[in-house]
Amino acid sequence: MNTYHATPYDISATGFYFQTLEEYQKKAGEHRNEYGDPVEEYEIQYIDGDGDDCDLFHALSVNQANLNIWFDDFEGAFTDEELVKVLYLSGEFGLSMKEILERDLDDVYLFEGSLKDYAEQYLEGSGILDAVEKAGLNPFYIDTDAYARDMEINGGFTTFEHDGNQFVIEYHG
Numbered sequence: 547m548n549t550y551h552a553t554p555y556d557i558s559a560t561g562f563y564f565q566t567l568e569e570y571q572k573k574a575g576e577h578r579n580e581y582g583d584p585v586e587e588y589e590i591q592y593i594d595g596d597g598d599d600c601d602l603f604h605a606l607s608v609n610q611a612n613l614n615i616w617f618d619d620f621e622g623a624f625t626d627e628e629l630v631k632v633l634y635l636s637g638e639f640g641l642s643m644k645e646i647l648e649r650d651l652d653d654v655y656l657f658e659g660s661l662k663d664y665a666e667q668y669l670e671g672s673g674i675l676d677a678v679e680k681a682g683l684n685p686f687y688i689d690t691d692a693y694a695r696d697m698e699i700n701g702g703f704t705t706f707e708h709d710g711n712q713f714v715i716e717y718h719g
Contacts, residue, residue, distance in 0.1 A: 547595065548565060548595030549564075549594045550564055551563050551591045552564065552574060553589045553590075554585045555588070559585045566617065567617040587610065588610050590613055597709075599621055599622060615644065616643070627656055630713055631651045631654040634704075634717075635649060637706075653719040657714040659714065664697070664714040
């Protein structure tokens with residue numbers, strides 16, 4: 547279970563730790579500063595827990611206003627592949643949590659590896675290398691680096707890195 551901290555903007559109050567939305571709401575509702583006044587605004591910080599949730603929490607800029615969406619729809623909700631897609635949509639397009647929820651993650655095609663790896667696999671899988679060989683040419687002379695660059699420039703493919711892994715992404719959204 548992840549641990550969060552609500553740090554008050556009111557400097558006469560101390561913050562509190564929480565792990566669920568219900569715990570946050572209860573503590574925030576009862577929270578008072580040193581003068582007995584209610585504390586209303588907090589910076590929400592991710593303290594400890596699952597590393598993927600931490601990355602997602604920061605990428606989505608979770609705050610007091612969208613904390614309920616975080617707990618309802620994002621915390622621990624994604625497979626590894628879906629997580630990379632959500633991080634991409636958030637980072638590349640600056641989409642909010644609500645906007646991401648409106649998108650179909652299947653519109654984000656994901657390939658783990660470099661763009662050159664993807665280009666090589668594409669050339670093999672599409673039959674292009676077979677056609678080159680049938681034409682009497684050596685397929686090893688195809689410049690896969692140039693083909694990969696063309697895919698990125700002209701084909702809408704983007705590279706994305708997460709947790710030390712490289713991905714090729716094509717988005718049709």
